[in-house]
Amino acid sequence: MVLEYAVGIAFLLVFLWYFSIPRTARAIIAAAHEALAERICPACGYRFGVIEAEDDGCTICPECSAAWRMKAFVDKETSNEC
């Protein structure tokens, strides 16, 4: 009886881990992509405005110094408008 209960709990924990963590990770990545498409730093929420990318293609946030490859997301956003 106790063993069946333990096995049931183990299966429940594996089920929760398998389905909840990847979904959370995908949601975080999707939110970051949406923020970059709107020229907002996903790390701190700073609005980039007209800040240009560096030579390596990364746009550096002046608020938190995070570097983002924003061009792909901004171009994707504008290409949807055409």
Ligand SMILES: [Zn+2]
């Ligand atoms: Zn930032």
